Amino acid sequence: MLQTFFQALLEVLKWNALSFMLIGIVVGFWVGLLPGIGGATTLALMLPFVYRMAPVQAFAFLLGMHSVVATTGEITSILFGIPGEATTVATILDGHAMAKKGQAGRALGASLTSSLIGAIVGAAALALAIPVVRPLVLTFGSPEFFMLSIVGIAFIASLSGRGPRGMIRGFLAGCLGLLLAAVGQDPQMGIQRYTLSSLYLWNGLNLVPVLVGFFAIPEIIDLAVRGTAIAADAPMGRLSQVREGVFDALRHIWLTIRCSLIGTYIGIIPGVGGGVAQWIAYAHAVQSAKTPAERDGFGKGDVRGVLGPGAAVNSKEGGALIPTIAFGVPGSTAMAILLGGFFVVGLVPGPDMLTKHLDVTMSMVWTIVLANIITVVVSVVFLNRLARLTNIRGGLLIPFLALLTFLGAYTSSNSLNDIVVTLIFGWFGYLMVRYRWPRAPLVLGLVLGDVAERYLWISVARYGSAWLTRPIVVILILLIVGVIGSSIRQQRMLPKVPGVARAT
Template sequence: MIDAISAGLLALLTPQAVLFLFLGVIYGLVIGILPGLGGVVAMALLLPFTYGFETAATLALLLGAHIATIWGDSVTSILYSVPGSAKGLALCFDGYPMTKKGQAKRALAASATGALFGGIIGAFFLALCIPLIRPVILALGPSEYLIMALWGLTVIATFGEGSLMKGLTASVLGVLVAFVGMDVVTATPRFTFGSDFLMDGISFPVAMIGLFAVSEMMKLTIKGVPIVDRTLVKEESTVMEGIKDAITHRWLVVRSSILGLWIGVLPGVGATVAGLAAYAQAVQTSKTPERFGKGAVEGVIAPDATMGANEGGGLMPTLAFGIPGGESMAILLVAFMGLGVVPGPDMLTKNLDLVFSMVWIIVIANIAVTIIGLGITPWLARLPSLQANLMVPIVLSVCFVGAYATRGHIEDVIVAAVFGVVGYLMDKYRYSRANFVIGMVLAVMIERNLHISMTLYGNDFLLDRPIALAMLMFVLITAALPFIRNWRRKKRQLASGVTAP
């Protein structure tokens, strides 16, 4: 284990890894600070560059960018009351009032320091979980992984946002899309319509570019790109005050980070909920809750610490079981596939050093984001407006060149455009794109483990594997839970309606 920890760090000390981490952080900060572009778009655009480089360096680029977008998102919430993405909403409640009182520097610094502490606690949790979870992972076989993948598909729809039926339908569609191409087990071309190009299947990075980046640009074009302005107020605070605030409220940081870890581990519960839950928790535990909403620094520290810790928690099921908890983790899984890294037992045996590299990346990227963030805070505090118009043609051009660059097939440009339209329509009609992507990623796991289980244990493999059978029962109960709850509620309502005079 100690060897893996040091090997993980050493892999990040190469010039390429250091450069990629630095580039990822800068890129993530720029994307995060621009309104309308979130961490998922940032990661999707990076996918074409994940081939042909050192594995640790590639992960440093992706994770570094993702971590930097978390704080970048907070900046627009605090300065302009415009969340860069939905998860930054909680920061508007107290961050913006602080800016209006001339405390933008303090709010930004407290937010960056809170995110740093949260990120480090998240990384520590991930490192601590690995030796604990390793025996469990190694004890599971293909049948158990098959059931776990099925659970991953259903639970995200059950506990995620929006309609359950639409969520499940999106998952099913995602799995079916992943089956386009030559079936490696039976050598049958599926859903290829005689096209040689489709025989290779749909490229996951190209699909991600379309679903998230192209569709988000379409959304920006349709809604009109916001230009956010503010009236500059005389600044009356310092960066140091914000840092001291985060240290003074250390127990709030710890509580918020633990909440972030818990939410990160739960599949389907996104960072949007995390930020709001952290804010609610900060209000409830405060001795002076009446200050909240008027510029209380705790209302800035708590959501950022939670979102910082969320990443460490989210990586745990992704790395250990191959079950991504959300969009960003699904994109990370796609990158793993491109790099030939398989989550699950292999990850915690053959690639343990890579897991610790990720732990180190979280720590180093958080430190880098905080140092750069604190450095640019005085400049950000004086920034009167932000214009995201510039991004639409630039991101679209990069999307299509990136889609082509993934495999060198010009047809991938069409695939990116088609997935862009599909992603836009899914978003419009609230069919979860996250579920679709998670379905695509889990499809491989489902089919491979089903075939292996049938080969090893026969068609009735579930009867030979009691743990898998118990897990299947759990999946069915989880899937039925919303219906049972709904039925009980209606029954209660009916009973109270009958008894009421």
């Protein structure tokens, strides 16, 4: 196996495979930067190009492209507060806050380093876990997957606000997100729910325009209100800041690795994906704060809020490949498209990929690692130039941010209705920020709603109410109670805040 592992490296480094990987990286780099054009869409667009390629070349191209999308998506999130990808929303909370404080270089350095560590952990998990992962996935049935969704929301809701009132708002936002996910045809009977007789809503709310509006528009409005650059009067970032960001990742190496492992595990679970991994990792990063005062720094520019999601989102790719390669069960849309790539090049996922075609599987591990190393090195070269964008005055930047927001929303399904949704959710996001309702639980609820509904119905149909007594479900319920309890206990220890900094 070890020999095949290193042989695969040589295969990937051959000029033709390497060239295809570099082309893939260039495409993925730009796709990641542009909001709205998702990695999955690009994978689908590029799939026809692999017909004439050998398997190693095809996956060097496809995976090279796909594995850097999340990395560069974080650059847009940090610099402009517009999610480059749906999986890089959590990075906005602290990454963009750092950019506003003139620490864009540090945030980018931390984000890129944690992305690289995450990718390496995910790739290592892929190499090591294939023989042992099957029992791990099979221990979880629908009831456990449903409870896992609720645990995720409970985590983020209980951590996103302070005090009982903050917790009420957190859970309220989470439930609202779950309810918004119910818009559209129901998955069991195909009956329309909350569609307001609009054909556009039959397929439910499109996640990309909702997320782009929810996060980008409050930032654009705030930038217009301030009338300054994103980084306001903060001093221009320097290369030393980038280095500091790299050191931040190393200083919090255990947090980065733990978040990478969270991402890998979530990647393995079918149907959950990076949209969830980023928030669970973010919640874990918040939990890692040792004192209540430290915890209050999250959302206002704590570098750990950048490290956690960055690592998780990149490590989940390696995790998601495990069920795809080993069982032919894709864990996400992107993996389903990649599965198409297997058939295009004449491979069948399953046991053959672990025996006869082990070299191709191992070449995927190397592709993820090499693509991320190349992307990080290239990005570091341009980081200072990118960071300087935060010093351009708002008046010049706003029309371009609005343009990116509109194009990001529109290109997700080429409908003008998407822009209307973006504006509606943009306004709602603004109100939430203004009146201090946490947005993270709502987003997680919206992302998880589909999966939660599917697993809830299967659990009820299959086990009746007995699903609530399954051992892992009971453990997960106790975990939720524990999370809420520990959050209340921590909040009791907090010093009283003398006054609220009222929003404008």
